[in-house]
Amino acid sequence: MKNQELAKIFNDMARFLEAEGVAFKPYAYERAALSLEALNKDVAEIYRDGGTKALLQIPGVGKAIADHIEEYLKTGKIKHYEDYKKKFPLKLDELVKVEGMGVKKAKILYQKLGIKDLKDLEKAAKGHKIAPLFGFGEKTEKNILQGLEFLKRDKGRFLLGQILPTARIIEQRLKGLKEVEQISIAGSVRRRKETIGDVDILVVSKKPAEVMDFFVKMDGVEKIWGKGGTKASIRMKEGFDIDLRVVPKKSYGSALQYFTGNKEHNIITRKIAIEKGLKLSEYGIFRGKKIIVGKTEEEVYKAIGLPYIEPELRENEGEIEAALNNQLPKIVGYKDIKGDLHCHTSFEAKSHGRNSMEEMAKAAMNMGYEYIGISDHTKFLRIESGLDEKQLLKQHEAIKKINDKFKNQSINFKVLHGCESNILDDGSIDIKDKVLEKLDYVIAGVHSNMKMEKKEMTQRIIRAMQNPNVDIISHPTGRLIGRRDEYQMDFDKILEVARKTGTILEINSSPDRLDLRDLYIRRAKNQGVKMIIDTDSHQKEQMGQIEYGIAQARRGWAEKEDIINTNSVEKLLEYFH
DNA sequence: GCCGTTTTCGGCCCGACTGTTTTCAGTCG
Structure with a gap:
């Protein structure tokens, strides 16, 4: 729990330093924050057991940040942070959530107009106070208002x-x-x-x-x-x-059913109870005043003539009808995934993925997987140290060696070689086909020019899917929850082509993406389009996020057969082939 | 402020895009 609190503080610190124009330090603080968030151990416990020395073992934590952590654990405050809050009494973390607003603009707006939070910002934008400022303009003001509208939706x-x-x-x-x-x-x-x-x-x-x-x-x-x-x-x-x-114990099942919801699901289950001359409430199932059952959810559902319904399905999206007809899907299980094929590494780069290919492979083994797919960015994304053709071929050899090593050590685990290539504006891929052909599989994703017209964007993705070397489309709709809308595109057309070409759509497990979203997963499944659940991990600690993707797949009614990385490596490669 | 097999100091991701400019700053990924 302290981990999250400290992560927020360090992210704030990064913003403050950025606002001051300090170079490099913001990045250091951000990395420490990311590291703390991904940690599966309580930082207070680490400190208690090993002092600041143990804190220094956390990636991205050095002397200064370890001292900050110690200070926070001891006093509940960090003086350095408090000083910055006094110097900039504005809610930077909330202001930069507005798309197009960064710390620099926020700082200027604070200095010129005294804007401290979203409320002030909205007032100023609506009062037409922002456009006349030097460096701002009509369009910026309009964008700010649009960004504010978007934020409000998910408040x-x-x-x-x-x-x-x-x-x-x-x-x-x-x-x-x-x-x-x-x-x-x-x-x-x-x-x-x-x-x-x-x-x-x-x-x-x-x-x-x-x-x-x-x-x-x-x-x-x-x-x-x-x-x-x-x-x-x-x-x-x-x-x-x-x-x-x-x-009370006798009501635990019915209470759990009631408090799990959702509301609409509950209303229907109660109606069914009434039809059977029963009454369902959080206290149990009653005939007259006499309680019949209530200890477990299973017996509650059974008493009203339904099989157990998994919590992820309880949204009144047809699950009751399916249950009544005994047609509930056997949704994919949390332990069905056999490998993660969207993993980034530090190969040929210092700052992109955090861990080496072998480190990632070991983390995958710890997850209980049978295989991992390495899929680093490719050259169009220079910012992410994207690999070019030559580097991909070099990586191919390196992966061969790792597999040989595992074989010699009788480790039954396979490293597959892929890449996350870029879908350029015209739908072409930024890596030559003759190199793509050599890889075990190819992921392609949109990473630029995301505001294309619907028709253009649809065509762009379709063309990528039609490339015989492209197997998977990563984060297919491009949304960031609460921050960025999906691309404009015709999803039905995309599904149609995906089915024809056998292209797999990714369910990206990153908690701020979860892309595809549940309703799209269901549509894909109904169209017979295969999907894959991946984490898009940039460090080994993120591999555990697979459960969010699996949860999303379950909410989308996906079954084991719909998700290709529930298969053995042999079947998987066969499919790609 | 962190990091390290070119290591204890000198690097650290950087190009595209947007909206504002008249040659660029800020934001994004």
Whole structure:
């Protein structure tokens, strides 16, 4: 939990330093923040066990940042940070979320107009105060207003990836109490929605008062909204709320069903209960005043004549009808994935992927995978140290050697060679076909000129799919949740061509992408288009994010057969061939 | 402020695009 708090502070520090025009340091702070976010161990624990010496082992953390962390853990504050906040009393982190706004513009607007937050910004833009400023103009002002509109749509929601780790830590803490008999995360987190309003946690206990006392006094709590006999609400320092409910054991299943939702799903299940002369509530299933069942979700569903419905499906998107007809999909499982084919490495570059190919391969083995695919950027993305033809061929040889080494050590694991090439404006690929042919597979993605007209963009992607060497389209719609809309394109046409060409569409697991999104996954599945769940990892710690992609696939009703990296390496290569 | 097999100082991602300019700063990826 401290990890996330510190990550936010270091990201803020990066913004402050950037605003001052300081070179290089912002990057250092950002890297430390990224590293802390990806850490699967509590930084407070690392410090407690090994002091600042142990902190220095965290990538991107050096002397100065280790001292900052120590100061924060000891005092709850970092003086350096507090000083900057005084110097720039504006909400940079929130202002730079407006597309086209960076720290420099925010700083000028603060100095000239006293703009401190989004509210001030909106007022100034609407009052036509921004356009006349030197260096700004009509178009910039219009863009700011558009950016603000976009932000408003997703207000107050957090990414699943920001919430789930913390929710799990709290779940574990509560689980550790002897007063807690049963516990589960409920609500939209349990349904693995891509964005989350707040967290619901459900507990069975005979001593609710003790549990709630512990809950509101936990580390990381900023504010207590309320605390009653069986319910408490808190606000965490990270900015989101958690509701805790304590229920009796006999009602745990029905309560879990009720608090998992969603609302529409619940309304329908209750209606079905009524039709059967029953009453379903959070307390159980009743005939008259007599409780029939309520201990588990399975028996609750069974009592109203339905098979168990996975939480990810409970959106009233047809799952009830499917359940009634015994036609629920057997959605892909969290352990069905056999390899990750979208992984970036540090090959021939210093700053792109964080880890070497072998490090990534080992991380993949630790995930329990049978194979990994290395897919670094290609030359058009110079900024990401994209590889050119010559370097790709060199990488090909290097991967051969790694595979030979594994073979000699009797390690049953395969490294595949791919790349994430770029789809240029005309739909051509930035790497020559005769080199693409040599690779095990080719990913192609749009990384530039994302605001094309619908017709042009559709044609651009279609042409890429028609290249016989292209196997996978990465992050097919280009959206960044809450920040950037999808490209304008005709998705049905894309699906049609994908089916004809056998092109695989990626489900990118990065928590701010989750691209394809659930509804598109379902459409792809219905069209018979194959998909692949990848992480797009730029460092080995991100490989665990695969679960977000799997969750998204499940929400899209995808089954094992729809996802090609549930296959053995032999079948996979056959498919690419 | 971090990092390291060209290492304890001197590098650190940098080109395209946009909107503002009249030769460029800021933002994005």
